[in-house]
Amino acid sequence: MSTETTEWNLGAGLEGRGVIVTGAAGGVGGATARALAAAGARVAAVDRDEAGVLRLAAELGGDHLAVPFDLADTGAIDGLVERVLEEFGDLWALAHVAAVLRRQLVDEVTEADWDLQHDVNLKSTFFLNRAAGNAMVAAGQGGRIINFSSMAWLLGPLWGSDAYVASKAGIVTLSRGFARRFGPSGVLVNVISPGQVDTPMQHTDIPPEVVRQSSAACPLGRLGRPEEMAAVVVFLASRHASFINGATLNVSGGSVMY
Numbered sequence: 001m002s003t004e005t006t007e008w009n010l011g012a013g014l015e016g017r018g019v020i021v022t023g024a025a026g027g028v029g030g031a032t033a034r035a036l037a038a039a040g041a042r043v044a045a046v047d048r049d050e051a052g053v054l055r056l057a058a059e060l061g062g063d064h065l066a067v068p069f070d071l072a073d074t075g076a077i078d079g080l081v082e083r084v085l086e087e088f089g090d091l092w093a094l095a096h097v098a099a100v101l102r103r104q105l106v107d108e109v110t111e112a113d114w115d116l117q118h119d120v121n122l123k124s125t126f127f128l129n130r131a132a133g134n135a136m137v138a139a140g141q142g143g144r145i146i147n148f149s150s151m152a153w154l155l156g157p158l159w160g161s162d163a164y165v166a167s168k169a170g171i172v173t174l175s176r177g178f179a180r181r182f183g184p185s186g187v188l189v190n191v192i193s194p195g196q197v198d199t200p201m202q203h204t205d206i207p208p209e210v211v212r213q214s215s216a217a218c219p220l221g222r223l224g225r226p227e228e229m230a231a232v233v234v235f236l237a238s239r240h241a242s243f244i245n246g247a248t249l250n251v252s253g254g255s256v257m258y
């Protein structure tokens with residue numbers, strides 16, 4: 001195989017590299033872990049769903065790692081990154097996919113609801129990006145951080161997702177800060193902003209007809225598939241994305257256009 005052909009492999013640069021995928025027991029996180037593994041990476045699959053990550057790691061085979069972990073425990077995040085570094089001896093990419101969504105009427109949002117969504121979605125992004133980014137900078141080989149927002153960061157809250165959406169907008173601005181901080185060391189930080197994707201989260205606390213109507217309004221007339229998010233993660237983690245930094249990629253099938 002010529003070097004050129006290798007260069008154009010979708011997973012170029014990922015072979016044998018250590019990556020962390022959070023939310024790996026979920027729809028998009030699971031697809032992302034499988035796609036990165038298929039591209040040759042060693043995956044540390046992180047999720048609070050212990051049975052889910054154990055199942056996934058067993059499915060992926062020997063070189064991967066199941067890490068049951070509650071991201072609301074932000075004080076333990078440095079230790080999580082250290083553990084993966086110890087196991088793999090390498091950390092090339094972080095795909096921070098995990099999130100929690102509670103759709104509620106504004107008047108019903110309690111402080112506990114707000115705190116949970118902001119801890120798991122936004123606060124963990126700060127501490128995980130900082131720990132992973134610092135480790136990548138120290139290793140001196142560059143790296144990739146891919147965070148997950150939502151098209152609602154731009155549209156504003158839909159169907160009672162006010163607290164969640166505020167956390168997702170915070171992820172966009174936090175990521176821009178990290179893109180500036182780590183960019184000079186070759187650690188690129190980007191955000192994927194999905195539209196509606198067919199996972200358990202999409203169907204949380206919402207009538208099926210609302211999901212049907214809104215996906216029919218997408219120019220592609222359907223929900224996205226988890227694999228269609230995972231493919232963008234693999235691209236951003238690959239050599240092909242070497243000049244993309246601080247971007248928020250709209251992966252919504254045209255539900256929003258920018």
Ligand SMILES: NC(=O)c1ccc[n+]([C@@H]2O[C@H](COP(=O)([O-])OP(=O)(O)OC[C@H]3O[C@@H](n4cnc5c(N)ncnc54)[C@H](O)[C@@H]3O)[C@@H](O)[C@H]2O)c1
Pocket residue numbers: 022023024025026027028029046047048049052069070071072096097098099100120148149150151193194195196197198199200201202
């Ligand atoms: N599905 C959609 O339509 C949609 C739309 C826009 C954005 N997103 C974003 O895409 C990403 C993936 O979502 P998904 O659709 O795969 O959701 P999902 O519900 O299928 O998966 C989320 C995963 O995160 C894990 N998780 C939740 N809280 C955690 C915690 N405290 N610690 C560790 N793990 C935790 C869950 O166990 C689950 O496995 C999320 O960031 C979500 O906000 C999804």
